[in-house]
Amino acid sequence: MSAVSTAESPTSPALLDVRAVAEMLHCSARHVYRLADAGRMPPPLRLGALVRWSRRAVEDWIEAGCPSQGRAER
Secondary structure, three states: OOOOOOOOOOOOOOEEOHHHHHHHHOOOHHHHHHHHHOOOOOOOEEEOOEEEEEHHHHHHHHHOOOOOOOOOOO
16 A cells, blocks of 8 residues: 555645655655755756645655655756
């Protein structure tokens, strides 16, 4: 059984903020930023001052066993 539900409901946002990603990963928001900066998770999308992650990318990454994504660029 998967820890992440891949079924999207109409109310599920396609883009997640750092708190939502941290909740999915059971870690702190700061740790999410550290993982992204180190290239150990899918890179975020930057929309002006907003930083968001694709729900599908994060769920796929978790389903794949959380492999490193390569070095992220800032």
